[in-house]
Amino acid sequence: MTNSVIKPWILGLTGGIGSGKSAAAQCFIGLGVHVVDADHAARWVVEPGRPALVKIVEHFGPTVLQADGTLNRSALRGLIFEDAGQRRWLEALLHPLIAQEIQRDLASATSPYAILVSPLLIESGQYKLTQRVLVIDAPQQLQVQRTMLRDSSSEEQVQAILKVQASREERLSHADDVLVNDRDHAWLQSEVERLHHFYLTLSGGQS
Template structure:
């Protein structure tokens, strides 16, 4: 008897700050869909004991380490701000390691499809790992309002974050599916469920 193994296909899920991508990802998870968070992978590769953290400390100095040996992210951001060569060195070190960590977790997924959640899915080329892209979109005014309420950030700070992220147009150009999240949470859950049942009909090419 031949046993048929269905390999999960990969859905990339992204969106600008305050769009609601995390809430959407959480509801997919509640529906039994595995997901890999690129932000978690990025934090894991610089944990104490990981070779990347040793390399970072050797390059930038021990000031980028906290007393407990953790990475001092604020200090590192200060050191690479306005220093393109240092930022490029850091990206060249970390991006391959993050991609490797993401791929490792994606390969262990057990659900019919698996989601790669990443705010920088387009910018870092992580979308190339996926078979389909879902963009959670929202009007910029709503993104700003949500982020200010959630993080206690100023409007100027939110504008700076928006400018650093991929443009809305670029995200939408890459999208196979767009969910405009401009209503309440129950509506978002309903839309996620609608997409989920559609995604269950798809298979990896």
Template sequence: MTKPWILGLTGGIGSGKSAVARHFIDLGVHTVDADQAARWVVEPGRPALGKIVEHFGEGVLLPDGTLNRPALRERIFRDESERRWLEALLHPLIRQEISDYLAQAESPYAILVSPLLIESGQHRTTQRVLVVDAPEALQIQRTVQRDSSSPEQVEAILKAQASREERLRHAHDILVNDRDLGWLKSEVERLHRFYLTLRGGRES
């Protein structure tokens, strides 16, 4: 059996990449979410959580023993060196987690979903990049509805993520998600049929 090639799936906040990922999963494509991998590595009982508590103290734990993310975020945003310490600990573990999970794929290709695919350099571990894009006004509208956040908060997140130009520069395929879910589903099916014809993520 040939090893599945890896498709990187990314897009800015509110672009609809989660909906796109769900459609691919429904089509039987093995998918790993980088955000989920980042949560798995700090679950109770995993070595990373012990190291975080050792470094930052018990204040970063909730009463049930799980990580208190807001408390940790507060600490690392106040101090650049603490953020770097945490990234140095977690990034290799997250990479390993993603790699182990992708290695279990039995579909012809597998998908790594990551909002920071480009910024984190994760795109270098993929053979092809699909960017889900949407007009900025639509991204803001969707995110405000979904998260009950203010338009200003969403704009701040948009600024922190890779610029649209940067993402699109790395894209092999672009899916502009500015219509309804039925249309989106048919676009994903079209891409899926195309991806099944590729060898190693490349067009022959």
């Protein structure tokens, strides 16, 4: 037995809001797969004391901070939602930092393959960190219903988020695998298990 460690290949997992990405990711975690969540990395890089938060406050002013010194996400969202230039400024600051954080976490994986879960896998270019892409898909009306139920948001709010995310066509054009999540959790679990067994047969994410 040699000491050469085979590096896990990376599966990108994405899907629109309310498609069931997180539920699918939890199923993979239950099967022992190392999962890295880009949203967690995005939160971590703007924690108090991190350089990115200092730059954000310098740029947008103190209104983007909560009283306890943490980032006021809804205030920041309000500032960038209507202003594409400001959104680009923020993305240029955060995307490289988030990518570094993700790569550090992926490098610690010991499972045969690891998963990068990201709602913006396609839009942010994070899919370039992966060898294969799995898209969790769901009919749009179901996405809207699930999200309204989960976040107590209005249909208008959900539709606005859908507009900012990559279109279904764009996501599917990057997909190697598609899981249509329009049934119950038991069915999702069985589909994830089926994919997992298939992924274990792949080397480097390619069949």
